[in-house]
Amino acid sequence: MRQIQNYARHDLALKAYFRQPGDGRLQPHIPAGDLVWAVVAGHILRQTSFPQLEWLAHSPVRAELGLRVAFGDDALAYCTERMDPLTTRVALAGAPRQAKRNKAFENSRFIGLAADGTGAGRTGKPACSLCGPVRDGKGQVHGSLHHFALLSVVGAGLTLPVDVEPWGPGGSEYAAAQRLLQRAVEHLGPRFADYVVGDGEYATAPFLHAAGALGLSVVARLKENLPLLAAGVRARFDGQTPRAVFQEGKDRVEVWDAEDFDPWETLDWPAVRVLRYRQHKPGGEVVQAEWLTDFPIARLGSLSLYRMAKSRWEIENRGFNDGKNRYGMEHICHHEPNSMLIVWLLILLAMVIERLYRLRHPHRGEHPLRSSIDLLHWLWLSLGAHSPPDTG
Numbered sequence: 001m002r003q004i005q006n007y008a009r010h011d012l013a014l015k016a017y018f019r020q021p022g023d024g025r026l027q028p029h030i031p032a033g034d035l036v037w038a039v040v041a042g043h044i045l046r047q048t049s050f051p052q053l054e055w056l057a058h059s060p061v062r063a064e065l066g067l068r069v070a071f072g073d074d075a076l077a078y079c080t081e082r083m084d085p086l087t088t089r090v091a092l093a094g095a096p097r098q099a100k101r102n103k104a105f106e107n108s109r110f111i112g113l114a115a116d117g118t119g120a121g122r123t124g125k126p127a128c129s130l131c132g133p134v135r136d137g138k139g140q141v142h143g144s145l146h147h148f149a150l151l152s153v154v155g156a157g158l159t160l161p162v163d164v165e166p167w168g169p170g171g172s173e174y175a176a177a178q179r180l181l182q183r184a185v186e187h188l189g190p191r192f193a194d195y196v197v198g199d200g201e202y203a204t205a206p207f208l209h210a211a212g213a214l215g216l217s218v219v220a221r222l223k224e225n226l227p228l229l230a231a232g233v234r235a236r237f238d239g240q241t242p243r244a245v246f247q248e249g250k251d252r253v254e255v256w257d258a259e260d261f262d263p264w265e266t267l268d269w270p271a272v273r274v275l276r277y278r279q280h281k282p283g284g285e286v287v288q289a290e291w292l293t294d295f296p297i298a299r300l301g302s303l304s305l306y307r308m309a310k311s312r313w314e315i316e317n318r319g320f321n322d323g324k325n326r327y328g329m330e331h332i333c334h335h336e337p338n339s340m341l342i343v344w345l346l347i348l349l350a351m352v353i354e355r356l357y358r359l360r361h362p363h364r365g366e367h368p369l370r371s372s373i374d375l376l377h378w379l380w381l382s383l384g385a386h387s388p389p390d391t392g
């Protein structure tokens with residue numbers, strides 16, 4: 001854990017952040033840097049509740065974890081309620097920027113950003129301002145859920161979450177994702193990413209225009225919410241032989257691809273390019289989907305566009321699934337809106353540090369790449385080896 005802490009401080013340039021993570025307490029007794037590092041280190045070790053972090057901070061491995069002082073779970077709650085999320089957001093976006101400088105993405109021609117929304121932290125307790133009611137088919141309320149949009153670096157061999165934006169009752173994923181994209185591009189820098197990829201609900205003129213104004217191309221799923229374009233695509237591609245056929249891994253992929261569809265009336269693009277793919281899996285399953293983009297064919301071939309469309313799944317698999325199943329994103333540490341937001345951001349920071357350390361650490365030597373679970377076991381074993389329990 002000390003190695004990872006050094007890696008985060010120096011290689012990822014997070015030293016200043018861990019010294020001053022945006023503490024808003026007036027008379028702090030426990031340094032905020034220790035509390036924040038405890039949350040990050042704890043989540044890397046998959047210890048995801050504040051009482052578990054308190055237990056680690058009082059254990060014989062405290063120093064080996066990189067913590068200077070012990071503290072209780074109430075200190076974590078009090079501090080995270082009062083932290084300014086902006087400081088953590090800037091730090092979080094700084095890590096992939098630093099990784100890009102360290103050539104972590106050098107085998108990728110394009111870097112993508114994927115946006116998607118989810119709900120987490122279901123509770124039956126009295127509602128906070130971010131609680132959205134969970135209704136059944138009859139409209140009856142059964143507890144509440146917290147919603148947020150996530151933005152992640154995708155399509156570059158390394159899925160790195162960048163930021164979250166919650167929305168409460170009256171808000172929407174669509175509005176949250178626009179705020180998120182705007183802010184993340186500000187923090188990542190204007191030329192960090194090349195495109196943004198999202199599901200059908202992002203295929204609206206305002207979102208496409210907003211992305212364009214940020215210097216990003218868009219790859220968005222085409223669904224029936226654009227009925228004229230969808231009908232035009234069917235009229236053109238149905239019955240036509242595919243433009244190309246690729247072997248992609250074990251799948252055979254047929255593609256149809258044309259860049260001269262008419263834009264719908266509110267869209268200011270001169271024309272719309274649509275890719276249809278029909279993916280034949282070895283078991284006989286066939287997946288067909290259509291995606292729209294403003295990437296010209298001359299700049300991006302059909303196979304590359306197919307891969308970009310598929311990069312959307314990274315946010316599902318390596319964002320939400322890993323976040324919830326491995327890093328405790330479903331768990332509410334402290335049911336208070338700012339504390340929940342800070343913990344979500346720190347979970348993302350834990351995921352980013354773990355991935356970059358495991359997959360891109362320049363001092364790995366000849367070690368083969370470790371799987372996430374291998375690293376986890378190795379960390380626990382090395383903590384125990386450095387600090388054998390006191391048997392006296």
Ligand SMILES: [Zn+2]
Nearest residue numbers: 127128130131
């Ligand atoms: Zn709540």
